[in-house]
Amino acid sequence: MTTTTNSHETMDLERLGAAWRIAAAPLARRIVVCAGTGCVANGALAVHAALKQALETAGIHVVLDLRAEEAGAACPAAGRPGVRLSGSGCHGFCQMGPLVTVLPEHILYTRVKPADAAEIVDTTLVRGGLVERLLYRDDAATAPCHGPGDIPFYSRQARTVLAGCGELDPEDIREYIAGGGYHAAYKVLTTMTPEAVCAEMLASGLRGRGGGGFPTGRKWELTRKQPGARKIIICNGDEGDPGAFMDRSVMEGNPHRVLEGMLIAARAIGAGEGVVYVRAEYPLAVKRVRQAVIDATALGILGPRALGTDIPFVVEVMEGAGAFVCGEETALIASIEGKRGMPTPKPPFPAESGLWGCPTVINNVETLATVPLVLAGGAAAFRTLGTAGSPGTKTFALTGHVRNTGLIEVPFGTTLRHIVFAVGGGVTDSSGAADPAGFKAVQIGGPSGGCLTPAHLDLPLDFDSLKTVGAMIGSGGLVVMNRQTCMVNVAHFFMQFTQNESCGKCVPCREGTKQLLAMLDDIIEGRADAGVLDRLEKLARVVQLSSLCGLGKTAPNPVLSTLRHFRQEYEEHVLHKHCATGQCKALRKPEILAAKCVGCTACVRKCPVAAIHGERKQAHRIDPALCIRCGACVTACKFNAITGV
Amino acid sequence: MQNTVTSKPAVPVLTLNGRSVELGGERNLLELIRKAGIDLPTFCYHSELSVYGACRLCLVEIEGRGIQASCAVTPEAGLKVRTDTADLREIRRTNIELLLASHHQGCTTCGKSAACRLLELARRLGVDTVRFTARRPPAPLDLTSPALVRDPNKCVLCGDCVRFCHEIQGIGAIDFAHRGSAAAVVPAFNRGLGEVECVHCGQCARVCPTGAIMPRSEEEPVWKALQDPGKTVVAQIAPAVRVALGETLGLAPGEDTTGRLSAAMRRLGFAKVYDTAFTADLTVIEEAEEYLRRRAAGFAGPMFTSCCPAWVRYSELAASDLLPRLSSCRSPQQMFGALARDLLPKQLGVAPENLVVVSIMPCTAKKYEAGRAEFAHNGRRDLDAVLTTQELAHMIQGAGVRFSELVPEPLDMPFACTSGAGLLFGASGGVSEAVLRYAAAKLSGGAAPAANYGAADGTAARREVTVTVNEIRLRLGMVYGLREAQEILKEVRAGTCEYDLIEVMACPGGCVGGAGQPVPAGPETTARRACGLRHAAAAAPLHGAQDNPFITKLYQEHLGEPGGPRAHKLLHTKYQTRRRLGKSDGLPLIHGQDVGRVKVSVCLGTSCHLRGSQKVLRGLAKALEERGLAERVELTGAFCHERCDRGPAVTVNGQVFDHCTAELALAQVEAALAVATGA
Amino acid sequence: MSAAATIKGSRQFDAACAILDRFGRNPTRLIPILQALQEEYRYLPGELLAYVATALGVPPARVYGVATFYAHFTLAPRGKYVIRLCDGTACHVKNSIPILEALRQRLGLTAERKTTPDLLFTVETVSCLGACGLAPVVVINDQVHGQVTPEHAVALVEEIIAREKPAAA
Helix, strand or coil: CCCCCCCCCCCCCCCHHHHHHHHHHCCCCEEEECCCCCHHHHHHHHHHHHHHHHHCCCCCCCCCCHHHHHHHCCCCCCCCEEEEEEEEECCCCHHCCCCEEEECCCCCEECCHHHHHHHHHHHHHHCCCCCCHHEEEECCCCCCCHHHHHHHHHHHHCCCCCCCCCCCCCCCCCHHHHCCCHHHHHHHHHHHCCHHHHHHHHCCCCCCCCCCEHHHHHHHHHHHCCCCCCEEEEEEEEECCCCCCHHHHHHHCCHHHHHHHHHHHHHHHHHEEHHHHHEECHHHHHHHHHHHHHHHHHHCEECHHHHHCCCEEEEEEEEEEHHHHHCCHHHHHHCCCCCCCCCCCCCCCCCCCCCCCCEEEEHHHHHHHHHHHHHHHHHHCCCCCEEECCCCCEEEEEEECCCCCEEEEEEECCCCHHHHHCCCEEEEEECCCCCCCCEEEEEEEEEHCCCCHHHHHCCCCHHHHHHHCCCCCCEEEEEEEEECCCHHHHHHHHHHHHHHHHCCCCHHHHHHHHHHHHHHHHHCCCCCCCCHHHHHHHHHHHHHHCCCCCCHHHHHHHHHHHHHHHHHHHHHHHHHHHCCCCCCCHCCCCCCCCCHHHHHCCCHHHCCCCEECCCCCCEEECCCCCCCCCHHHHHHHHCCCCEEE | CCCCCCCCCCCCEEEEEEEECCCCCCCHHHHHHHHHCCCCCCCCCCCCCCCCCCCCCCCEEEEECCEEHHHCCCCCCEEEEEEHHHHHHHHHHHHHHHHHHCCCCCCCHHHCCCCCCHHHHHHCCCCCCCCCCCCCCCCCCCCCCEEEEEEHHCCCCCHHHHHHHHHHCCCEEEEEEEHHHEEEEEHHCCCCCHCCCCCCCHHHHHHCCCCCCCCCCCHHHHHHHHHHCCCCCCCCEEEEHHHHHHHHHHHCCCCHHHHHHHHHHHHHHEEEEEHHHHHHCCCCHHHHHEEEHHHCCCCCCCCCCCCCCCHHHHHHHHHHCCCCCCCCCCHHHHHHHHHHHHHHHHHHCCHHHHHEEEEEECCHHHHHHHHCHHEECCCCCCCCCCEEHHHHHHHHHHHCCCCHCCCCCCCCCCCCCCCHHHHHHHCCHHHHHHHHHHHHHHHHCCCCCCCCCCCCCCCCEEEEEEEEEEEEEEEEEEECCCCHHHHHHHHHHHCCCCCCCCEEEECCCHHHHHHCCCCCCCCCHHHHHHHHHHHHHCCCCCCCCCHHHHHHHHHHHHHHCCCCHHHHHHCCCCCCCCCCCCCCCCCEEECCCCCCCCCEEECCHHHHCCCCCHHHHHHHHHHHHHCCCCHEEEEECCCCCCHHHHHEEEEECCEEECCCHHHHHHHHHHHHHHHHHHH | CCCHHHHHHHHHHHHHHHHHCCCCCCCCHHHHHHHHHHHHHHCCCHHHHHHHHHHHHCCHHHHHHHHHHHHCCCCCCCCCCEEEEEHHHHHHHHCCCHHHHHHHHHCCCCCCCEECCCCCEEEEEEEEEECCHHHHCCEEEEEEECCCCCCHHHHHHHHHHHHCCCCCC
């Protein structure tokens, strides 16, 4: 194997990292406030400010920016002990936020309010104790958990891609370097040929995390072999699956990891430029990635001589404008080119003719964030996690009716049971209380995916196993649904989504999803005839087979999958006009229980459509034909006599 | 030789429905399949346009690749392709059904039903029921264009019109808007076609597979006039009409139907049927004389023809700087209109108000042209109505006239005598050929032999021909499609264009490919029509315009000298720049509240923009603010004062000032304020 | 009307020109240009889009097509407070729709009529803000509110109304 020779002096990442470590050394303690979207929404910035104030009040030297410390390192007064206070990206445990971590002990305080700051400073930083009431408890009976090490939500995961998210300051490139960041890219740029990089990726078996699971190495190799001097790498951060936020967390929590992955990919295919396309709904991710590009360019990691080599690589950040279909490769390219995000037929594939007509690789955020791991440790090490066909780990956004919602990372091949019950802490009912027997289904892969049922709880999740049961990993949204959830309603929700997000170009997707939605409307409104399920299934199949792009081809999946596993529920809706969960409003059968009704007429007076009749002090009756199921009577009734509304 | 065993050179083949098919360099699998005799249905594939891949009808199953749109697949040797699997049939039928479900289903009353691709495919694929119900909310008809009617309820969103307007005409007057089930093809800001930069070429209607865009019918007023005993209805027939009309009446494209056409029209009640080719001869003389005069006066660089109304409108909208290069000659249609009004009442003994003049044109833009203000006098248009070839065919059918059985009748004199050159006007290059024939005769003093210069022979979108007569070299450029014309405009602007005269036609192949001609028609049909015209021209006894005795007589008796004052009045016109978007409120900048405030608007249209109107607007706003005059003015950025050749234009209380700067504008505003204060 | 309001259009136009310049008047940068313009004007007036088309040298229909394709662009004026309700899967299964219904009912809005006549509120849904851990989520301007109930959402609106219209309250 030949190596790239370099006449120039390449960048000394070791020196940069060492400088940061020296600056950080006197600061024995560090407080990390989670500054991900979830925690910020819950008031993390106020907590950060309160902690700063409390530390200063306690007379503790607070360091907010290590670069200032570095600059002062030359003068003798510098390096005095103190506490570093920084923000981090998303931990994934958003529902417990704002989260505050104290290092080096790894104490994790949850649901921290600004008012708690003084106590944290006094108890933990000054006296070395624990603020017990802010610690996480798995349930009221057990002892409080000290930190991620003994919180099941964290301890039962395998965090590699997300490793940095949670402690690392995403806005400090030096900290990333000090932790070994950009070293893999450096190795690739200075010692490996493009062929070798592609070979290593192929050997690792890494598959694209964004949907289909196409082998990343093969994608790169195809593009590398294309003629043409100008090639482009696009990082697809247009994570549009409703219920998924893995890529958001990675971009917010560890943006340099993504850039490093792009740099490696660029070397592999011979690209001199890259574009990060970030979904517009993620303003914080946009900000962090933009800052990361500025910082990396300032240090010369990106630029005409990336990492000091002869290899140029520049990166531009573009914000999406709100179109799910732009997650599709050709639509994404159209959008970057300033057009309507409408997919184009493949061939030509982006690898042949992509952005501006140049050979283009499009990888999703998580894939690119995994790339440095593969190159740093080698393909063999990467393969130690996951399954033979799907090596490595996968992040999932675990949401819905589960005790611990949030961002998780587990090796491929982990069972659904482990995720829902061990990591997720089990199923909850709609009021949020534990419901150990409540598991009904998991919707995986968002609007392109399908559902998994109790029968699949022990299925090891990977790209191939999911295909066999009519689902897909998609980008990794995992929504747990309890027995109070109507599956027809779920299918309707996703169909509404794809119908809204269809670009309108090809006939089956534009017209087909509209008709599928209309049929689902009929079913949940109680208008459907007996033939509807047959029509639904047939049309869904045509849309699947004949749509132009991935959005259309996968749009019917939620319908087909719920039909497959919950056909009986559909039939109940269609044939008996009955929804067992009561979620389908129009199918509810309002009734006044004569035994409970005292004839107080409160409901009669509240009913806006005069659907309730009855004499005073006699049991009332409700006319289901007139009733609009508004629920006003239920609220008015003091005797719980009205059901089905 | 019989003994030698020759191995055939290996022709690459693929397997189509189990049979071997040779590859012949086809651009895509669809073309190959069609060449192999299987007419795979499509809405969105046109050989003239880019591949779009949206209708999902040309799907095929390729072994190892699954279901693919054949229009987007490059043929490769060894592919195993099927076009007829159960899945594919189901998909095609379902997709048609889906389109029908949200389509306005008034097929029996739709003007397109005879040529509607959707209807045809529904029949062909045996769609006998529509299982789906969800419709889209009805949208109003767009009746703003004088040439076209847009019915969004019939649109299947194949995008053919969008791509034609953009790729071939380089205009982009219509585009997709919104998305998903709300997606629609609309002009900018959902305005009407008549309120945007549409040039009315109607090619969108020609490529539309359904009736979503159709030529605007004027059949009713014509019927009404024909049935009015007090009216005398005369008609002119454009050259391209005669070689296409037969297509809808059971004849082949290119067949010259002139005789039957005139017979049929007389049966419909037309008093006289004349030939537009006659005024084409007149146009040639006027245009050639105009060019020679300009050349003699030292006018450098090319002159453009002005026969094509879509091209004229395009120039007025987007090439105001080149308007001086546009021939001032009216089109043959409008020359006929002027002569008809001038001569026919006397000739036919009809009161002027009872003379109804109708054009039969291959073109939708002619409808627009006939309505231009300069072609009306005392409130009466020179041409009362313009019918397309399609409309005339429809009227003939409607009257029950058996066209193919008619005995040919001659056209009416004197406007029936035409040269072959005049007939060629209907094909791209024909105007150039006619001009060359006239110029050669003129420059040689009549000594040049009657040659055919071949200008109308080619089919390429851009061609040229050079002829030297008496050491004078004439170099003519010919182009069709407005995008191609824009390329020439760039060269003219850059000063690198060496043509003397440039013939521009908006439609592919010239007028024979016009949007008023029978549909559907591809490039092959257009070529056959052009061929028909060339045959007719070759058979014509007169070679060039100069040979036409009736033209000579017309000049002697009525018009005087070519290009003289009388000819100028009747046969020439003027152009003006026009705004691309209809009236708008403008972008408000300063919103003063004083009662007597001065209203100021600075043009932000393209031409003024290029001349720096943005600077004028900002400079003026700044100056007004600095002087504390903000409350006393209402300042807006407006869209086009139609003085594009004199911008930046600024309007102060209704008065327009050309070539304005911020300083000049400020002075005008201050003057207006002084008047207001004084009053 | 205040002096600032009188010349607001002038300031905005200056900003619009600066935005066009910042992107080099490059038609391929149409989307970021529209994003920046919307930031400035809070919506995209038709006249502005016509000017963008002129300045970039592209057909107005194309600018209109792009502006209507992406959900983030709005061609109608929006309220001072834009309330975005997340209707991603996680929020949906945690009952986001009743929140939407409550907000619409309180403000007299519908799926078609998204902005109150006094231009104080706009209520719209978005498909996932990526804050699924806090479901259901409501965002008012840039302020994220997690684990919202219909009552809570209406209370937030009441709070704003009380602040904006002290006299009426």
